[in-house]
Amino acid sequence: MTMNTGAQSRHTNGAVTWLFRNHIWLFLGLAIAIFSLASPYFLTVNNISNVLTQGAFIGILAVGMTLVMIDGEIDLSVGAILALSTALAIGLQEQIGVWPAVLAGLLSGAALGFFNGVITAFSGMHSFIVTLGALIGIRGLVFIYTGEDALMVQDFSYTEYAEIYLGPVSVTALTFFVLALFFQWVLTSTRHGRETFAIGDNIEAAHDAGINIKRHKIINFSICGTMAAVAGILLSMRLGTAEPNAGKIWELWTIIAVVLGGTRLTGGFGSMWKTIGGVMTLAVLRNGLRLLNTPNYVELMVMGAVLILALLLDRVLSSQTEAR
């Protein structure tokens, strides 16, 4: 509709189009502006450092989820995988030492992700069903391992790893950004990334073009499981305990963050930049609302409303691009 405007406005037009396509940054900017005006504590180095750390756990889950979603799939089991890796990383320390335990936690995530991927790729079941089963079952594994009680780390020097900071950026936040940037590079500059988009965009065409669909799906699910384990390890370092209910319904927050960013559930469209935007918007909203001392229910209701709003906006914008 705006294509008929003169050449002199093409430049501003491009900027507007970019902002519309990446509307999450509008949301984020707006949220930051509002909370900065509403609370003097919001725009302090300390608080921003907090926001980054708080957002990073969902963020790391979201990195894996983005890959899976671009493939046109979904992974509901990330919260449960996170809990299992947290439990293993803390529970195994006494028997096999700190770093082997951490490695075992990571491997458990990779293995479960691989398992989800294999079942999804070879059975033809929708990943929603496969990972819904996994969400229920892996939580069972966590309870079987921990026996309903929270595990406590024996050597508390383990929790000091979470206190490593690069300026105001915690090791957790740093891990999130590094992983997001790395997988953005994978998405745009490797064969695996391009073929992931191709599969999500049109699976039959991808199949006809000779792309090994099963392989790419299995790889992405494995990465997603590993990311969940990474978040779990970082959580275990931060808390020093492993609760059997850790990460419960985090898969929902993760999906919310990714979709808020603008990555489509239908596959073939998305990026880590969008996901960073979605994760940060979610973190800013939660942090800002808490700074303003709003009761818990406001946060839940705002989150729901923002999500539907984002969906409506996306609907309007995508129908515009389709019209072109």
Added chain:
Amino acid sequence: MKSTNLISGLKKSGLLVAFVVFLGAVSLTSDAFLSVGNILDVLRQVSITGMIAIGTTFVVITGRLDLSVGSMLTLLTVLLVDQHNQVGPLLAIVLTLAAAIALGAFNGLLVGYLKLNALIVTLAMLSFLQGLTLLYSGGSNVNIPNAQTTWFRFFGRSDMFGIPVPVLLFLGVGAIAAFVLTRTVFGRQVYAVGGNETASNFSGVSSARTVFWAYILSALATGFAAIILGSRVMGAQNTIGQGYELTVLAGIILGGTSMLGGSGSVWRTVLGIAMLGFIQNGLLLMGFPYYVQWLVTWVVIIIAVWIDLAGKRGRVLA
């Protein structure tokens, strides 16, 4: 040809066969398992999830999802219990069912008419309704002080003809829903929309309207479930319905209703939900801690759905 018949035959009864084998295996280890008392106990325990699942089946057959039923159950139960104390049981029930219909209509409006993604919409509602519950209750639990005397106890705590009332309600609503789904125009439209939405629109079936009503049925069933739950517990915490959406979906999936829409039935859902209940009950009777059932559920879902799918298509792409 012969093997196809065998597979499709297995597909239709495989789930039942597996279920019967499981029942037999558990009854060998526990005499109490297949007693009438225990069976009624299991049915009573699954009546709340089952009630919701009957309604959600309509949504799933249209090819959509409803993740909001857990939060909705919480909100409706809190509303019902609180209003019971203020305006009496009858008005409270009317109010709760009206609220359920309104919430379902809202879901249906967004997913059916505005064609927004069902997963995200109902996920947003999951969060929103949790907030609404806390806003309504102010964070405190509600309970019914005259639990022994109110006639409201009928729905969750009494028996008729030796059968618990929740079981009668569950099976009764199930029978009505099965009738609606298989014997009415609306029921056929639900299958048509899930089977091929474009084709159904071209043949004059409004997919928007059908989806809209499917969500209302899902919410209405959740309202019925809230009546049973509220009457059973005679109170409600702000988290009382948390996680129900997962059990409901697990039961529907286990029954073999396809998430892609177009196929499935109420009796399959009832069977799936009952299987979950008997697995849970059987494992507990065998002395396993309660969380072992989750692991078993995972394995059973994957095996059951895989067999189901293998029977449905010869070649599987991706």
